[in-house]
Amino acid sequence: MSYQHKTLGEFINENQHAFKYSTGELSSLINSIRLAAKVVNHEVNKAGLVDITGAAGDVNVQGESQQKLDVYANDKFIQAMINRNIVCGITSEEEDDFIIVNSKDKNHQNKYVVLIDPLDGSSNIDVNVSVGTIFSVYRRITPIGTPVTKEDFLQAGKHQVAAGYIIYGTSTMLVYTTGHGVNGFTLNPAIGTFYLSHPDMEFPKDGNIYSVNEGNYLEFPEGIKKYIKYCQQIEEDRPYTSRYIGSLASDFHRNMIKGGIYMYPKSTKNPNGKLRLLYECNPMAFIAEQAKGKASDGYTRILDINPTELHQRVPFICGSINMVEKAEAFMKEFS
Ligand code: P6P
Numbered sequence: 451m452s453y454q455h456k457t458l459g460e461f462i463n464e465n466q467h468a469f470k471y472s473t474g475e476l477s478s479l480i481n482s483i484r485l486a487a488k489v490v491n492h493e494v495n496k497a498g499l500v501d502i503t504g505a506a507g508d509v510n511v512q513g514e515s516q517q518k519l520d521v522y523a524n525d526k527f528i529q530a531m532i533n534r535n536i537v538c539g540i541t542s543e544e545e546d547d548f549i550i551v552n553s554k555d556k557n558h559q560n561k562y563v564v565l566i567d568p569l570d571g572s573s574n575i576d577v578n579v580s581v582g583t584i585f586s587v588y589r590r591i592t593p594i595g596t597p598v599t600k601e602d603f604l605q606a607g608k609h610q611v612a613a614g615y616i617i618y619g620t621s622t623m624l625v626y627t628t629g630h631g632v633n634g635f636t637l638n639p640a641i642g643t644f645y646l647s648h649p650d651m652e653f654p655k656d657g658n659i660y661s662v663n664e665g666n667y668l669e670f671p672e673g674i675k676k677y678i679k680y681c682q683q684i685e686e687d688r689p690y691t692s693r694y695i696g697s698l699a700s701d702f703h704r705n706m707i708k709g710g711i712y713m714y715p716k717s718t719k720n721p722n723g724k725l726r727l728l729y730e731c732n733p734m735a736f737i738a739e740q741a742k743g744k745a746s747d748g749y750t751r752i753l754d755i756n757p758t759e760l761h762q763r764v765p766f767i768c769g770s771i772n773m774v775e776k777a778e779a780f781m782k783e784f785s
Pocket residue numbers: 570571572663696697698699701724725
């Protein structure tokens with residue numbers, strides 16, 4: 451690790467001017483996420499050693515048994531954001547409803563809402579496969595001075611002011627955008643500092659990696675089946691590879707670096723797909739577009755979808771623009 455790399459803190463300070471309308475609050479919010487990421491990373495890295503991976507016994511709104519690490523990560527990110535006195539509301543995959551956060555002066559002066567999947571892919575924890583945190587940030591749209599409402603969370607993804615993910619993998623990385631490109635930071639665990647390791651990240655226009663759970667193949671729309679068969683044809687020496695980790699942030703991150711497409715289509719088991727629009731698809735779509743990639747539900751741009759529910763699901767196709775448009779063409783012709 452070259453120590454010439456800029457730290458995340460230095461990068462945030464240098465780019466303070468770029469945060470539209472921000473008076474340093476968005477910077478402080480990113481810093482709070484940075485802090486929580488380090489705390490969660492510490493626990494994730496020793497998950498196999500302590501009795502923290504056992505199911506907490508509860509079941510979240512997704513019907514999934516909450517791993518203790520899910521609950522731990524949820525608590526840490528929520529507390530870190532509340533402590534900064536910037537956020538007026540939080541929606542989390544681990545919380546049935548949104549959380550109203552009042553400002554220190556008790557007059558609801560905070561202006562940002564955050565939506566978060568605190569530990570995505572948590573079923574991978576017990577088998578030592580990478581997991582991630584995904585977050586999305588908006589300015590509230592209801593009047594400051596009043597408690598945040600559900601309307602503040604149900605904004606189309608194109609109105610996000612920031613989005614990012616953390617991957618707890620072979621190294622811990624924080625990747626985020628505030629609408630001015632995408633930058634990746636790698637944690638040096640020895641000193642607890644994130645360094646700018648992947649400046650100006652962009653999806654290659656094309657790629658040869660496709661990421662989908664082919665166990666659901668028979669239930670996929672015809673267009674997706676045709677696209678998968680297209681990827682598998684041996685023609686003109688087109689060497690496609692299937693790579694699927696089962697952790698969205700990790701599959702997305704590899705595809706952004708190498709070129710590729712991630713798909714979680716609808717199926718008979720998941721008629722609206724599995725992924726959540728507000729705290730999985732929207733933040734990843736914002737990052738994808740900022741990295742010159744593309745994200746849709748097969749027909750409609752993800753960032754244009756008007757949400758109706760906090761935990762609503764949408765079909766999700768995301769990655770290198772030429773690959774996404776090829777899949778969309780198959781969807782248009784066959785589904
Ligand atoms: P399946 C993890 O639960 C997640 O939300 C994404 O991170 C991941 O890509 C997907 O679901 C895996 O779902 O049904 O293939 O196990």
